[in-house]
Amino acid sequence: PAALSVTVEEPEFPVQPVLSLSGPGTIDQCSGLRVEGYVQSARAVSYTWGCRNDDTLDAYLQGAGFGGRLTLPSGTPQMTSLDKTYRITAQATDFLGTVSDVAVLRIKKKEAPAPQLTFAAKKIKTFVDRAIHVRATTEFSACIAQEAVIYTWTQSSGPDLPSQTFNTTQPSIYIPEYTLTPGEEYVLKLKVEMSSDPSKMSESEVAIKAQQRDLVAIISGGSSVQGSVQSDLVLDASGSYDPDESVDPTADLTYRWTCSV
Numbered sequence: 001p002a003a004l005s006v007t008v009e010e011p012e013f014p015v016q017p018v019l020s021l022s023g024p025g026t027i028d029q030c031s032g033l034r035v036e037g038y039v040q041s042a043r044a045v046s047y048t049w050g051c052r053n054d055d056t057l058d059a060y061l062q063g064a065g066f067g068g069r070l071t072l073p074s075g076t077p078q079m080t081s082l083d084k085t086y087r088i089t090a091q092a093t094d095f096l097g098t099v100s101d102v103a104v105l106r107i108k109k110k111e112a113p114a115p116q117l118t119f120a121a122k123k124i125k126t127f128v129d130r131a132i133h134v135r136a137t138t139e140f141s142a143c144i145a146q147e148a149v150i151y152t153w154t155q156s157s158g159p160d161l162p163s164q165t166f167n168t169t170q171p172s173i174y175i176p177e178y179t180l181t182p183g184e185e186y187v188l189k190l191k192v193e194m195s196s197d198p199s200k201m202s203e204s205e206v207a208i209k210a211q212q213r214d215l216v217a218i219i220s221g222g223s224s225v226q227g228s229v230q231s232d233l234v235l236d237a238s239g240s241y242d243p244d245e246s247v248d249p250t251a252d253l254t255y256r257w258t259c260s261v
Contacts, residue, residue: 010096017045017100019092020123023070024116026108026202029082030143031116033072035105037090038121045092052087052104056080061088074142082111110202113143115192117171117204125209128180128244134206135172136190148195156205158186178246180210213243215253 023035039045049061049070060078061070070088072078079086085108092100105122116139126132140146153166153173159181165173171190180186186208193201219225220236227233235257241249 014096014098016098017041017092017094019090019100019103020121021088021090021103021105022119022121023088023105023107024118024139024202025106025204026110026114027076027116028110028113028141028143030075030113031139031141032074033070033076033079033107035070035088035090035107037068037070037092037103039068039092039094039100041094043095045094048091048093050089052089054079054081054084054086057086057088076109079109082109084109112200113141114200114202115140115144115149115194117190117192117202119204119206122205123207123209125211126180127213128182128210129177129246131177132175132208133172134175134188134208136204136206138171138192144194144200149192150195150198152191152193154189154191156187156189158208159184161186175208180208182210182212182244185209216241216243 017039020038021035022038023033024031027033037047045068047066047068049064049066051057051061057078057080070090085106088105088107090103090105117136118139119134119136124132124134138149151169151171153168155161155166161175161179165175165179168174171192173188173190187205188208189203189205191201191203193199217237218239218241220239225233225235237255238250240253240255242251242253243249245251
């Protein structure tokens with residue numbers, strides 16, 4: 001068969017990659033560092049790393065050629081200052097050359113040893129009819145012996161969640177369905193401290209975005225309804241509903257009908 005040449009052009013409106021970062025909010029002078037980049041893409045993406053407030057670390061990250069995972073060895077010698085919060089940045093570029101917004105992760109390198117907290121994702125998107133379970137992992141560096149710790153959850157921003165949500169001493173928290181408000185973002189903070197020495201502590205935050213869905217309009221009978229000149233035509237949209245409403249999904253709805261031929 002004859003060869004066929006096909007030119008594939010880039011889309012007129014390319015979809016921008018959405019990048020999120022996950023890593024500890026605090027490390028100590030014995031810890032290593034691992035930061036994960038997440039992009040929802042069917043194809044491989046490339047990453048560019050940097051640091052906004054430290055030239056030494058910025059130069060190292062830009063030249064190291066990390067992929068989606070940034071790793072620094074124990075002691076993080078590239079982070080030369082103690083008790084400093086580093087603003088690590090990343091951007092992702094897909095195969096079409098479309099670049100994501102800059103994602104920033106703040107990591108404090110403490111002089112005093114402390115356990116590290118890491119969430120699988122720093123921002124979670126969900127819907128209000130779904131219960132969610134948020135969990136952090138705890139790691140201990142060589143500077144500190146592993147022993148009993150105390151976990152404390154608080155809320156940093158967003159509409160107030162029920163107080164019983166935070167009645168837990170575990171590194172995980174459960175939020176039942178229909179607890180969140182559609183369209184709102186909630187920021188929760190988890191603190192871990194050594195039971196023998198509360199000064200050895202660290203904190204990390206996670207954001208939860210309750211996405212708002214469109215109303216669902218339904219006309220009984222489907223997309224095609226047959227009528228007759230001998231009888232009234234009745235169109236019934238009472239089955240329409242609000243998917244984010246738990247008590248009465250049909251309450252407070254208003255309707256507007258149009259006709260096109």
